[in-house]
Amino acid sequence: MKTAYWLAGVTALALAQPAAAGDTIKIGFVSTFSGPTAVIGNDMRNSFELALDHLGHKMGGKPVEVIYEDDTFKPDVGKQKTEKLILSDKVDFIAGYIWSNVLLASLKPIVDSKTIMVDANAGPSQLAGELCSPYVFSTSWQNDQTPAAMGLYMNQKGVKSVFLIGPNYAAGKDMLTGVKSTFKGEIKGEEYTVWPTQLDFSAELSKARASGAASIFVFYPGAAGVQFLNQYSQAGLKAQMPLYTAFTIDETTLPLQKDNAIGVPGAQEWVNDLPNEQNKKFVADYRKKYPGMRPSFYGAQSYDAAQLINSAVVAVKGDTSKKDEMKAAMEKADFKSVRGAFKYGNNHIPIQNFYLQDVVKDAAGQLSLKTVATIVKDDQDRFHDKCPMK
């Protein structure tokens, strides 16, 4: 399936046509644009485009061209598309990546070609630790951080014991390890499900109930989160075993989860109501540009990715051959992030706050996410010591 879009606009195209390579800033963007998780990819693309609108479709005075590629939710396809962007499109930057397993498969061609990469979502522990690279920057988090924040919140709530359920792939394992790293109560059980084909969680829910745990923690991104919440509420567990989540409820899934999501807490580094100016502008303009839609954290991280790339290009005045200078500029995280200011750790993973979010009905009567509290301030991932970069 061909999903290359030249959305840089008519002006950019007209300018780019006669010009040789080097006169435009080329960015490759890999995400999922087909299948059930296309809503996430669309949100990322919408936000990235919105950031370009805000930048006037120019970085360091040069027009920007973005090539979007669909990983179809598969690591092998993601790797192929990454190689295509690097070898045949010769992009200056590469960005995107929802899934940890897709990113891990695509990492080698990126690092080998020394292409600067901005990872807008996936946060495998390997990338923060032994596989960290000077060319890779994250505008998201390391997978363990968000569930670890959730674990801290569960301690605050005095939760005695928990049953963990998650998908059997790189991120799923990180997530459950993350909760275990901070949660002080008893872990009554731990189940992994086949990813992404397993759709029915009845066996796991039955086990969770039988375990006698006081609560359940899950990580199910995208459509799986909708399915899990459906089945969790139908099993009547909502009253018996409160649910705690990471990356299971967001603006892409909420329209389908509806009332099932009310009262289910989640942890996140970005929430749509964070009170900084850049965020207000991002959320308001997103809703204006894409009527009826709301940005999710995936979008927020993609918006930041565009801004981070811009900060690098501006620092070298559009000369993208100066990679070391761009790298140094990016390490400062010198741009207005929609999550508020943050610093980079030695492994190029943000050191940032994590918030508790809850589902509420907003003024318009629509379900939306709301910041309830700050769970942890300036949190750094647990793997930065394993990263050889200093």
Place this chain on the structure above:
Amino acid sequence: MLLVVEQFLNGLQFGLLLFLLAAGLTLVFGIMDLVNLAHGSLYMMGAYFAATFVAWSGNFVIGVVLALGATLLLGIVLEVVALRHLYGRDHLDHVLATFGLILFFNDAVRLIWGPAGLALPLPAWLTVPVQIVPGVFYPAYRLAIIVVALAVALMLYLVVMRTRIGMLIRAGASNREMIGALGINIKLLYTLVFGLGAALAGLAGMMQAPILTVQIGMGENILILAFVIIVIGGIGSIRGAFLAAILVGMIDTLGRAFLPDLLRKVLSSAAASTAAPALSSMLIYLLMAIVLVVRPEGLFPASRR
């Protein structure tokens, strides 16, 4: 012990749901000799119709009945417009044409309903857990699936074994030339069978929708399981599809339920957690491979000749 009961119910429910999907597939494959990869698309269309009609009528049962009719109609139209021209051609042609239909349906859904998917909320009386035996609570909706699927299985059995139409269907499965030579309108029969298969797929889709989500491409993963079932059960055999579906549902669910604990006895906990889901999802394919080697015609083949 109670957990075991619950897990058996889970397996039974999953198996019966698979049966609804596999029954339509095996009818079409066995009787019309048509490999229909687009069966999963009909499953998806059933779910989308149900979500639309339930939202429109405000009543779950009315919506589902309307959606069932709509899928039946869609199946008939599809047979007349597209699939009729494929009979007697090579299986590869079937695969290519029906694969094209998958792409067509996926994009049609994207155009009509948008990429985000739909929700099919249950009425309140189906969302409460029911106590079956003391200490075992089971979701009412999953019980409803078991009841509906068993009713459909019984109805299919009666139609196929006890009615004239059923006799024609069975005759068509054993020798299509002869039944045509005897003056039976085989074209009409095929249209009916395909419509019935579509309605069954649609029913599976709409039964599954409140548990899962109504999504583009939702039928593709589950269709693989349906093919596994008709291979294990014997192509064209409804009885085979029924027994194989329950077998597959049980193996899949019980594997997921008990394998991790068994593996933990021999492996380290972390290794067991990782290996168990992979291994349990392999079990049904292993079963299929064994069946193919030992009894290539399937465990319960339709009686031929």
